[in-house]
Amino acid sequence: MRIQDQVKEHFQFKVVHEDKKSGARAGVITTPHGEIPTPVFMPVGTHGAIKALPPNFLEDLDTKIILSNTYHLHLSPGSKLVKKAGGLHKFMNWPRPILTDSGGFQVFSLQRKSIKEEGAEFKDHKGKTILLSPETSIEIQQELGSDIMMAFDECIPYPATREYTKKSIDRTHRWLDRCIESWTNPKQALFGIIQGSTYDDYRDECLDELVKRDLPGYAIGGVSVGEGPELMEKIVKYTGPKMPKDKPRYVMGVGNPEDLCMIWENGIDMSDCIIPTKFARGGTLFTRRGKIRIRHKNYRRDFFPIEPNCKCYCCQNFTRAYVKHLFDSNEILGQVLATMHNIEFYKNMAEEAREAILDNRYSQWKEDFLKSYKKDDGSKNN
Ligand SMILES: [Zn+2]
Structure with a gap:
């Protein structure tokens, strides 16, 4: 059986209601670590901790899901150690769902990196060369044991030329197939990411490519990268309502209250941002x-x-x-x-x-x- 079918036993999404006058919708995501009513905002626990808050406080606040960063946990303490500790939930004593990003966003924001067909190469704080590839990103996320994993993609910086965007999204789709190949744990859902910069036709192309792979959820990436609120709204307005209705829709890295109102109105179910905790x-x-x-x-x-x-x-x-x-x-x-x-x-x-x-x-x-x-x-x- 395909992994995309096996995961359906452990991960489900149901739209409970669609607002009659806007594109907003309410739903429930079911994961092995609990249910998440949507729309949901995910606080960010970069290093396996929401800065300043023990997990019991988060439970008291009824936080349903948190995000943690693959890149940071890979550098320290390393996913092998986290796996040995019993996985990230156990390591950080957080019993509820966790989403991990792919590490791509952090690597691509580094000044010194080189992007190859194989993956993205960079130097860590000790000067050691590290290659993050679709295979290593999924391997790390599976060792961490998150409920939702993100595909390894290139988060295209803003602005980007059409030529560069096309080259990048083609490679991201080849990387996606390699992520799916490496995905072996059906208790972890893999979400694909729509890139395409500010170009509608490329956003369409990415969405088509993702939907062909029949993944458990889809995200809009490459927003909140300096394009400004108007262009972000344009991208979300254009792409959000076209995303499959029966799968969770996630906009990555968006968290100003004004922006949340906008993305929810366009049928988005999930988002994350460091804003509330950092501020x-x-x-x-x-x-x-x-x-x-x-x-x-x-x-x-x-x-x-x-x-x-x-x-x-x-x-x-x-x-x-x-x-x-x-x-x-x-x-x-x-x-x-x-x-x-x-x-x-x-x-x-x-x-x-x-x-x-x-x-x-x-x-x-x-x-x-x-x-x-x-x-x-x-x-x-x-
Ligand atoms: Zn208060």
Whole structure:
């Protein structure tokens, strides 16, 4: 039996409802480590940890799935060691689903690398030459034991010529066949990635090539690479609704609240980004009225929570003045509380969007959300 058929026993996706007035949809992804209601936002745990948060906090926040990075875990501690520890779930004590990227994005963002038919070659921090290929990427991801693996592709930088894009996507499709060849564990789903830069016809071509391979899920890659919000929206609007309806649709690396509203409206189910956690550690917190920079002097005597209606541990127990004080004093607790709050904000946003989709009022929800989020009440000082 083909691996694409074997995986169906362990990995499923069901659309529960499609919003009647927009392209947004609510669904459920089933994996060996649990169910994921969609749309879902995935926090990023690059090195096998969400920075500043132990996994039990993430479970309390009801995080359903996290992303971890193949490239980083390959460099340290190495996937062989993680496998020996019982796989990434056990190693990091995270019982719920994990998605791993292919490592391609990180390698292609390096200054010094060389791309060959075989794969991408680069030097690690010790100066050792490492080749990341479709075979090694899948081998590493299988040793990590993630629930969802990503195909090894070239994330095309922006801008790219038509000529370069064509050459790159052809190679990415040859790489995809090699990824499928190396994929042996049916408990791990392999997602393909649509590239094609800003060219509609190449995006179509990539989608056709992927659908031919009948994979468990599909992603839009090569966005959020410097093309700007207008072009990103154009790509997602064009490609999202054409992606197979019965498979999860994932946009990689997108995580501004405004962008999430846009991708969900175009029928996207999943996304990931470092924004909520990275911003939290820098003292930028997300609220219904936009982002606030907690270090600002305005919050010195502000004895309200970060967000009055928020159910997170930070907002239930601490004031803005205290969180500001923690950041000012370089207390690690500030970063912990801020990370909790931002993860809760993103989770709530996805949950509310899902409810709105189920009630056929997604567009209204989006409009209300953005109206409040973009409103400047003069206290934010972004
Ligand atoms: Zn909160």
